[in-house]
Amino acid sequence: MTTLDARSLFALTDDGAGGWLQTCKRRLKFLLRFHRHRPHMEAVHGLLERHRLQPLLQAEPGLMLRPWRSYLWRPLCRRRRSQALLAHLDWAAATFGSGGLLALYQGRALAVPGLPVDGLELLLMPSRGTVREGELTLELRLQGEALMRAAFSVVPAVLVDATRPPQARAMVVGNLQGLRDSVEGTRLLAQRAERLRPQALLIAALQGLASGWGLALIAGVGRDTHAFAAYRGLSRRILADYDRLWEEHDALPGAGHWRLPEQPHCDLEQIPSRKRSAARRRHALRLALHAACWHFAAGRPSAPDQAQALAAMDGKTGNR
Known part of the structure; x- marks a missing residue:
């Protein structure tokens, strides 16, 4: 299993807008939130690897960040947000197949x-x-x-x-x-x-x-x-x-x-x-x-x- 790297994930999800200083501020905030939510993010990362869906991190890197914010409906806590995302990805991989799900995210x-x-x-x-x-x-x-x-x-x-x-x-x-x-x-x-x-x-x-x-x-x-x-x-x-x-x-x-x-x-x-x-x-x-x-x-x-x-x-x- 590969290690989930915060700096690499930040590079995938941040566009560098606003110049060097603003990017540094966002990076610091990102790293703090990453360590707070790390167990949930590692669970999502592990599921992607089990289903051979690692390319989704390139096509949709924001998947890893779902547990951070309000998701699906308002009262959902971060643990249940992670549970909902894991269950959906597990269901989607079983329903469409890993190859079919990747093709779906690639625009098919x-x-x-x-x-x-x-x-x-x-x-x-x-x-x-x-x-x-x-x-x-x-x-x-x-x-x-x-x-x-x-x-x-x-x-x-x-x-x-x-x-x-x-x-x-x-x-x-x-x-x-x-x-x-x-x-x-x-x-x-x-x-x-x-x-x-x-x-x-x-x-x-x-x-x-x-x-x-x-x-x-x-x-x-x-x-x-x-x-x-x-x-x-x-x-x-x-x-x-x-x-x-x-x-x-x-x-x-x-x-x-x-x-x-x-x-x-x-x-x-x-x-x-x-x-x-x-x-x-x-x-x-x-x-x-x-x-x-x-x-x-x-x-x-x-x-x-x-x-x-x-x-x-x-x-x-x-x-x-």
Whole structure:
């Protein structure tokens, strides 16, 4: 096992901005924090070596620094931050393989096939710029234009719900945001996707991935438990009202998190009869997207099409 060297890691993570004096100040601060967090960082370093993922230190040196700062959600202590990161990397190496995970970080995003909307794309990639809110990003695009993305990590479920068994895993969604200058793309998507909003499609996709990977639950951070909520400057980046967002998608409040259902839900009995047909089509589309992502995550060759999803939903609702 190679030795974790603080000065080498500083050289990988610092850009030398501000001149010699400012760099020296940052180096001193870095060394002090390094020794404070060294046991957690050595655990991450050891896991990378066990899975032959040492090249990640060059591609993503900031991985080693996750235990230092607020990560995934606000109340997480540094020991649990380290536990969450180790569990995610262990899961990712087992799910994608060491070679596949390295390729992912080298820019080879994974595309979900068989989507039910013409021109719609879902790309799975490492998080860039939102790493403290989740290690992976699922990005929704239409005809090549990015409309919305979500950052998430896969962590031990006991970190979210203490009643879960130790081996269970949970998807924690730490960020879900639309992208600027996507008004026209969002309008076109509404035309092609039964007037559904991008967040409804993206959440259905996340539910499908979590089900396909066999995860025990899906948790979304709340407005006050977002990783940046305690920072005066960074909190300005939180543009979404997460509590309202999850509640609109049938999530239930928990201890700092919202618990999302395993798949999209639609109660047709609560919808006026004149609007029920359109609601059925929208729900069928979300189910088809969920199915495509489920098959992608589970490693199946193809997904049911929209007509099959509609027939399945009609069977569950009794054609009301």
